[in-house]
Amino acid sequence: MLELLALSFIAAVLSGGLCGAIGFHVHRLKITTLSFSVAHAALAGAAVGLILGLDPIYSAMGVAVISALILGFLLTRVKYGGELLSMTVFSVCSAIALFAIYLSNTQVLATSSISVILWGSLLAVTLQKLTILLLVTFTFILYILAYRVHIDSILYDKKLAEAEGLNIYNHTLAILFFAGMAIASTLKLTGGFLVFTLLYNPVAASFQLTKKAYLQLLYSSLLGSFSASSGLIASYFLDWPVGATIAILSSIILLLSFLMGELKKEEALKDILKKRNRINSV
Amino acid sequence: MGRCTAFPCTFRGETVKLKNVWVTYSGANLPAIQDITLTIPSKKLVLITGPNGAGKTTLLETCLGLLKAFKGEVFLFGINTKSRSVVNVRKLCGYVPQDFIKPPFESYTVKRVIQFGLAPYKSIFEQLTKEEEDLVQEVAEILDIKNLLAEPVGTLSGGQQQKVVIARALVRRPRALFLDEPFSSLDKESRKLVSNVLKGYVKEEKATALIVSHDTNPVINLADAVIEMKDGRIVETQGL
Ligand SMILES: Nc1ncnc2c1ncn2[C@@H]1O[C@H](COP(=O)(O)OP(=O)(O)OP(=O)(O)O)[C@@H](O)[C@H]1O
Ligand SMILES: [Mg+2]
Numbered sequence: 001m002l003e004l005l006a007l008s009f010i011a012a013v014l015s016g017g018l019c020g021a022i023g024f025h026v027h028r029l030k031i032t033t034l035s036f037s038v039a040h041a042a043l044a045g046a047a048v049g050l051i052l053g054l055d056p057i058y059s060a061m062g063v064a065v066i067s068a069l070i071l072g073f074l075l076t077r078v079k080y081g082g083e084l085l086s087m088t089v090f091s092v093c094s095a096i097a098l099f100a101i102y103l104s105n106t107q108v109l110a111t112s113s114i115s116v117i118l119w120g121s122l123l124a125v126t127l128q129k130l131t132i133l134l135l136v137t138f139t140f141i142l143y144i145l146a147y148r149v150h151i152d153s154i155l156y157d158k159k160l161a162e163a164e165g166l167n168i169y170n171h172t173l174a175i176l177f178f179a180g181m182a183i184a185s186t187l188k189l190t191g192g193f194l195v196f197t198l199l200y201n202p203v204a205a206s207f208q209l210t211k212k213a214y215l216q217l218l219y220s221s222l223l224g225s226f227s228a229s230s231g232l233i234a235s236y237f238l239d240w241p242v243g244a245t246i247a248i249l250s251s252i253i254l255l256l257s258f259l260m261g262e263l264k265k266e267e268a269l270k271d272i273l274k275k276r277n278r279i280n281s282v
Numbered sequence: 283m284g285r286c287t288a289f290p291c292t293f294r295g296e297t298v299k300l301k302n303v304w305v306t307y308s309g310a311n312l313p314a315i316q317d318i319t320l321t322i323p324s325k326k327l328v329l330i331t332g333p334n335g336a337g338k339t340t341l342l343e344t345c346l347g348l349l350k351a352f353k354g355e356v357f358l359f360g361i362n363t364k365s366r367s368v369v370n371v372r373k374l375c376g377y378v379p380q381d382f383i384k385p386p387f388e389s390y391t392v393k394r395v396i397q398f399g400l401a402p403y404k405s406i407f408e409q410l411t412k413e414e415e416d417l418v419q420e421v422a423e424i425l426d427i428k429n430l431l432a433e434p435v436g437t438l439s440g441g442q443q444q445k446v447v448i449a450r451a452l453v454r455r456p457r458a459l460f461l462d463e464p465f466s467s468l469d470k471e472s473r474k475l476v477s478n479v480l481k482g483y484v485k486e487e488k489a490t491a492l493i494v495s496h497d498t499n500p501v502i503n504l505a506d507a508v509i510e511m512k513d514g515r516i517v518e519t520q521g522l
Contacts, residue, residue: 078308146406153398156390160379160447163346164454165372165402211434213389 004123005236008189011125012228012246014137015186019195020202020224021140022182024217025175027203028155033083034071035179035199037090041067042184043192044093046117047100056117057129060187064180067093072176076169097192120191120243122236129185136181143174151175152213189228191243198224201250208254208261227253293359293371297458297490298322298345303354305344314340315514318354321522324457327484327491328522331498332511338494339380341511342460345492346372359457373402376451380462380494383443388436392427392446393418395435399450414453421449424479426472440467448476452483459483459491465501477501 026035042064049059071089075082101114116124144151154161154168162168179199186195206219231246238245300320306313315337322328322345330338343349344356347363356363359371376399390398396418397410404410410418422428425445435443444467451459459480465473481504484491493501502508507521 149398149401149404152390152394153401156388156395156398159348160377160450161398161401163348163372163375163377163379163460164399165369165375167369207387211387211389213391213394216389 001123004125007125007127007130008122008232009229011130011133011185012189012232013225014130014133015182015189016198016202016228016246017221017225018133018137018140018178018182019186019198019228020206020221021144021217022175022179023199023203023224024206024220025144025151025155026179026199029158029172029175031072031075031082031086031172031176032200033086033090034068034075034176035183036196037071037086037093038064038068038176038180039183039192039195039199040090040093040097042180042187042195043117044096044100045184046187046192047097047104047114050113050117051100051104056113057184057188060117061181061184064184065177066180068176068180069173072169072173076172116191117187118191118193119241120187120189120194120246122232122242124188129188133185136178136185140178140182143178147171186228189232189242190246194243194247197247197250198228201247201254202227205250205254205257208257223250223253223257295324295360296321296357297324297359298492299357300344300351301355303344303351303356305340305349305351307340307349313352313514315344318516320509320516322490322492323522324490325484325488326506327481327493327501327504328507328509329498329501329505330492330494330509330511331496332517333496335513336511337514338496338511339462340514342462342492342494346375346377346460374457376454376456376459378444378447378451378459378461378464380466382447383440384435386436389434391431392422392433392435392438393431395446396422396431396450396453399454403454417453417455418449421453425449425452426475441469441472444468445472445476452479455487457487457489459489459493461491461493463494463496465495465497473499477504480504 026032042060045063046056046060049056067089071086074085078085104114150166151171153166154171158168183195186198190198202223203220205223206216209219210216227250228246231249232242234249235242235245300318303315303318304313305315318341330341332338340349344351345358347356347358347368350364358368359374361367361371400410400414419428422431425448427442427445427449430438430442435446438446448464464476468476480491483489495501509516510518
């Protein structure tokens, strides 16, 4: 039991950090709706995988990555209306997921697995899956270090980067690929409905905490790691559903960062006023 | 500033060549530019003018292959912009877009943003060289934004931000500059400064500059040729 929990804990640290870092990129690329539909594609993939008797995480990974690549490819073709396209895919994927869940209800054995991919589970991580997660995290870190200037330039201004001769399609696809992998590997922990909290909350919080781009990326992945792992531990001791605990925790962190950001602003204002008073009195 | 050595090119012909080019935006009924045939020779400073909606921005973006012609052909440094190798010839170009203003929360610093101009010449894990670092400083100094290098771009004024994109284009030491209303947010002094810098650059580096400006004032004396557009067509050319 404790061994399993330890595996889950490491997985939470990794996938939370990965989701936080990817959330930063996805947010800056303005393809958040796209990752939303990829998450639901992963859910559909997991559900269909269960019915077909496959390991739901692997089928989720496959479907998530494929849908991310197809969507990314389509998005680069249709310059406008990408949001609508993503939302259509999102609806279709949700429908497929629900259909698959409905069908699997007739198979008694599958229902417990279904609840895992819907709501998340504390102890669903195996050594093999952890190894895959480690590999994905490692490749992602390598990728963003190797291409840091290229990626930053694209995150800053896609069109300008394209005009200057960067291959923006390859990088967008690469980021989407990692988003698909990250979402699929986080699926069992948080469940299909709450996986985005780890994609969006950490990056939103990091934007409150600092104005520096590289720190935003760092904070976003640290906060993602922290929310996922501490949520896991909390849910173990409180016996709460793990996905919901992580979601609530990361939302609290977001709220706190917002308050801290406001506090910082106020202090900066006070400083300016103080200085001005001093100048006036001289 | 020395010639761009980061990306050598042996092409000696025209910088841009358009043959009967039509461009329509998705969702629009009428083409934004119609049946444009045009050759931009090398080593010239060419001004494109015309009223709002004339198709100047569309033309510039079509030259770079950012917009695709639905009829006709566009060649940039001899490469058809529909081909995959357009990515390579874009490395010979500097671009200043018309919409360059970033929101207040934009967090990348001025220095970083100017350095982005050099990103396409970098292979994986490659860092900027000492000369490139110096060049960034030098260009910032020339454009009078050196004191802003450490600031986040979002905290700059419109004119200051415009100088940043111009600096980013220049730091690439491009063989061709594509500038879309590069003076729109600049004050009188800065307009003079920037137009002199551009003229000097074109002359010294034997580069081409394609400058879009509805207000011909700052550059008309510097231009070798003027193209006037209206309703998606070229209505007059001088000096080409
Ligand atoms: N994204 C778009 N979608 C549809 N139509 C567009 C789009 N952008 C421009 N147009 C249309 O194309 C025509 C040419 O626009 P363009 O931006 O090239 O003009 P311009 O000469 O650069 O004008 P300005 O001086 O205002 O910058 C206009 O009629 C405009 O309405
Ligand atoms: Mg324009």
